[in-house]
Amino acid sequence: MRYGMVIDTIKCVGCTDCVVACQTENNVPLGYARDWVVEAVVGTYPELHLEIRTERCNHCIDTPCVRTCPTGASHIIEGGIVKVTANECIGCGACIESCPYDARYVHPNGYVDKCTFCDHRVANGQDPACVSVCPTYCMHFGDLDDPNSEVSKLLATRNSKVLAPEAGTKPQIFYLI
Amino acid sequence: MKTTRRQFIKISGLGAGSLALATPTFNLLSGKQKPQDDIKSKRYPNYCEICFWNCAGWVYTNEEGKIWKIIGHDDDPNSNGRFCPRGTGGVGSYYDDDRLKTPLIRYTKEDGSQDYREATWDEALDLIATKVSEIKNKYGAESIALFNHGSAGKHFTHLFRAMGSSNIAAPANAQCKTPRENAFKLTFGHELHSPEPLDIQNADCMVLIGSHLGENMHNGQVQEMSMLIERGGTIITVDPRYSVVASKSKIWLPIKPSTDIALLLAWINVIINENRYDKEYIEKHAHGFNELKEYIQPFTPEWASLITTLDPTQIVLAAREMAAAAPAVIVHPGRHVTWYGDDTQRLRAVAILNALLGSWGRKGGFFFSSSASVGKHPAYKVPYPKPKWSWMDIRPGDFPLANTGITNVLVDGSHPDYTGENKIKAWFVVGSNLPVSIPNKQRTLEAMDNMEFIVVVDTMPMEITSYADVVLPEATYLERYDILRLAENRYPTVALRMPAAEPRWESKPGWWMAKQLGDRMGLNQYFAFESYEEVLEAELSKLGVTLEQMKEIGVLKLERPYDDAYMHEGDEIEFETPTGKIELLSTELAALGFDPFPKYTAHAEPPAGYYYLNYGRVPMHTFSRTSNNPNLSDLKKEHDVWINPIVANDWGIKNGQYIWLQNQAGVISDFPVKVRVTERIRWDSVFLPHGFGHNNPKLSRAHGKGVSDTQLISNVMHDPINGSTGMRLNFVTFLTEDPRKETEA
Known part of the structure; x- marks a missing residue:
């Protein structure tokens, strides 16, 4: 079992519904976010290209954040989901420094917080909040180890990329391009 | 500076300390297709009021009974179970601590300056009923105009019809889709609606x-x-x-x-x-x-x-x-x-x-859309009195195809320069921030200054509230019962709105305010119900469903009565046009003396150093009404003005710099706006997302953030066919230094 996300940049309109859905679902305090939207423009008017991506923790296979955590608060659970145990975290920020995706932040209560793939929902058979609300249906969540899952099929049939592959962390969020 | 009778009052500090046609095919399980996230949470049906799309969904409360999140309803054809960011962030409209909290009454202090004081509901409603009755007796009910937007407006529309005024307008028409509705009616005999x-x-x-x-x-x-x-x-x-x-x-x-x-x-x-x-x-x-x-x-x-x-x-x-x-x-x-x-x-x-x-x-x-029809409570069957005149008589002969009350015509009838007989004397403004939502702000302000009485109903201290004689705080859509949503779509639906929480502070639902005023003004027969649940029960009974059942299912999904979503081969179709055909050549326009075919007319171009002011939307805000919503403001606190790199280079303007905008008539923006230098815009244009640049300091998140495009839209082109207001022939230039600082020095 290896959870991952496949996100279709061709369909994403960058509306940020994923961001606010995560904030309300997970009671993320205002001013902070576990996911965010990036717009990248290339070219000169009128020969232009725009890519829009919703980004978050990549739930990497090789996890510098877990490796650098001095207390063991950062850890990996079933399905490869990277989590932080709040009451074991001392807020030292080593994981934040080590993350190539800038996916972690210090919660005002003093611990490091990040995307959990909404594991509380996944346990109920539901998609993560961001995936479940997306009005363009551009986000897909599932088991990358299962060749028959929607995410595996999309990766098998479409061109895709990951972010910062040079960091060597084996990210589990894939972007269809 | 000219002193106005109606001073702009900042609502500051006040109240802060006070606390069908078809057969129903539903079954009670159809609304329960989603597993509950948490057995401790509860959910209440609602439809979104953040925009006119009115998507139906569920409002979840957490284990403490507080509003937690809002999720789309799977049976709703407007959302298919997925809300947009505004709907998801609708929770912020409830939690916004800047909300209007108590009724407010304008008063004049000993030194002649004006302010608001907190009032009880009885006091505020008695005052409104007395003033409105006075104006009605003196000038007729027709002299009182209603500007409204959204669901709450329907309750006040009922009050106005009962009172005998049809001077009712929504900026949603002449500032928005009227030309489209006219054009499709003229061509296909059918408006498009929403x-x-x-x-x-x-x-x-x-x-x-x-x-x-x-x-x-x-x-x-x-x-x-x-x-x-x-x-x-x-x-x-x-x-x-x-x-x-x-x-x-x-x-x-x-x-x-x-x-x-x-x-x-x-x-x-x-x-x-x-x-x-x-x-x-x-x-x-x-x-x-x-x-x-x-x-x-x-x-x-x-x-x-x-x-x-x-x-x-x-x-x-x-x-x-x-x-x-x-x-x-x-x-x-x-x-x-x-x-x-x-x-x-x-x-x-x-x-x-x-x-x-x-x-x-x-x-x-x-x-072809299909929509449900519901029953009527007896209070809504009482015939309305016939008004002696309406908005159509304010500028007789103009705008022959105007199909609804025109906001700007009512403003004309309210303005001191209006010399006709059919004068407007008082305003009710419900959920519509007129100085920001309609063009030519200065004219709106002059008209308001000329009014004998203004009542504003809103959830937020929008700029319009600062011109009211009485301000009434409305409960948000998450805290009230409201009209049923009967959306037109591929299949008919009925959606319920019910409170998921008690109204915060002293805020009250729109239906309650309208009823209280109606009762005080002797219009009791139009409001012969104790609670809005009674009205809903009566309306739903025609469909054979009870309010209790609706609370469970949220959306009642009905079947189309006929297979008529598309035309069928061989159908003989009579279109509702004068010729009964699709009118490529419009006989109606020809008869009214307008061009029967569309004609291209060259429009004004920006003078040297000026750029077309193109405005538009951002996905996380609706008009100017969500800029202060804590959740949506968190997604986008301020906007930016888009400028092509060639233009920015000419001006020496850098990405991220703050500048002021000045339009062709010399109007300078109240606030500066951040520049976004981008290849994504033509060199003859700028782009400015609408809805920012609020100037009421009580909107603590939105105040002073960016530029109000409406302020810079002082040139308005009226469509002679229906009076709608063209707003895109305004041009702006850039001021890199604070223009107000210069004049002080």
Whole structure:
């Protein structure tokens, strides 16, 4: 079992519904976010290209954040989901420094917080909040180890990329391009 | 400085310390398809009030009974179970601590200055009932005008009709879609309404003209556009800006602003002259084809190219793409279409193009909507008195096809320069921030200053509240019962709104305020109910469903009574036009002395050093009303003005710099705005998202953030056909130094 996300940049309109859905679902305090939207423009008017991506923790296979955590608060659970145990975290920020995706932040209560793939929902058979609300249906969540899952099929049939592959962390969020 | 009778009062500190047609086929399980997230949470049905799309969903409360999150309802055809960011962030409208908290009454202090004081509901309602009755006795009920937006407006509309006034307007019309509704009525005998019946999910090609779906989150349409992309359908986008949807388009036509009619005429020319129109459909259903063919001859792609700055080959290719997909093609009619004062004619060209492609009434084109009808509570069956005059008599003879009350005509009838007989003396403004939502702010302020009495009903201390004599705090949609939502769509639905929490502070639902005022003004028979649940129960009983059942299912999904979403082969169809046909040549416009075919008119161009002020939407805000919502403000606190790098370089303006904008009439923005230097905009234009630049300090998150485009829209072009207000012939230049600082020095 290896959870991952496949996100279709061709369909994403960058509306940020994923961001606010995560904030309300997970009671993320205002001013902070576990996911965010990036717009990248290339070219000169009128020969232009725009890519829009919703980004978050990549739930990497090789996890510098877990490796650098001095207390063991950062850890990996079933399905490869990277989590932080709040009451074991001392807020030292080593994981934040080590993350190539800038996916972690210090919660005002003093611990490091990040995307959990909404594991509380996944346990109920539901998609993560961001995936479940997306009005363009551009986000897909599932088991990358299962060749028959929607995410595996999309990766098998479409061109895709990951972010910062040079960091060597084996990210589990894939972007269809 | 001129002293006005009506001083702008900042609502500061006050109150802070006080605390069918069809057979129902539903079953009670249909609304429960989603597993509960948490057994400790509860959910209550509602439909969203953050925008007019009114998506139906569930409001969840957490284990403490506090509002937690809002999720779409799977049976709702407007949202298909998925809300847009505004709907998801709707929780912020409840939690916003800047909300209006108690009724407020304007009073004059000993030193002559004015302020608000907190009042009890009884005091505020008694005062309104007394003043309104006085004005009614002196000038007639007709002299009192209602400006409204959204669901709460319906309760006040009932109060106004009962009182004997039909001077009721919504900026949602003449500032938005009136030209479109007129144009489609004139051509097909049918208005489009909301949500527009566009079969995007089955279309093979969609053409967007100045419409930026994806940045405007018209939820169902954004979802269906995504399906079209998934299926490999073609999108053609006409926009001076490289919008998000332009980036997803096969053809993007970066048109020179204000020249759209020339492009549309050229497309009609290509489709007719290359014989790419739907001959059978046109022969059978259309009136005036031969005349159109003759009329259109001069308008070649080469002719249009010189006007629009577009490549003529691209114009032709786009027309061929549309024709190849026909009839599964939609030339999108847009929504906010009041741009240049000849908008009805532009939308007529859009309608004609759709007719030639045969997309009206066809799969993948325009479908026919179906909606539910419910019963009436006896209080709503009492006949209304007939008003002696209405908004149509304020400027008699003007705007013959105006189909609803025109906000700006009511402003005209309220203004001190109005010399006619039918004067407006008092205003009720419900959920509509007029100084920001309609153009020519100065004129609105002068009209308000001339009023004997103004009542404002709102949830937030919007700028309009600062001009009221009495301010009434409305409960948000998450805290109240309201009218049933009877959305038109592919299938009829009924959606319930019920409170998920008690109203915060002293806020009250709109229906309650209207009833309290009606009862005080001797209109008891129109409000003969104790609670709104009674009204809902009576309305639902016709469908054989109870309020308790609706609370469980949220959305009642009905079946279409007939198989009539599309036209059928061989159908004999009579269109509701004078000729009974699709009117390519409009006999109605001809009879009124207007052009029977759309005509291109050259519009003013920006003087040297000025740029077209193009405005639009961002996906996480609705108009100017959500800028202070804590959750939505968190997604986007301020906007930026888009400037092409060549222009920025000429001016020495850097990305991220703050500048002030000044329009062609010398109006300078109240606040500065951040610059976004981007290749995504033409060099003759700037782009400024609408809804920012609030100037009431009590909007603690939104105040002073960015520039109000409305403030800079002082030049307004009235469409002679229906009085709608074209707003896109305003030009701005840049001020890099604080202009007010200079004058002080």
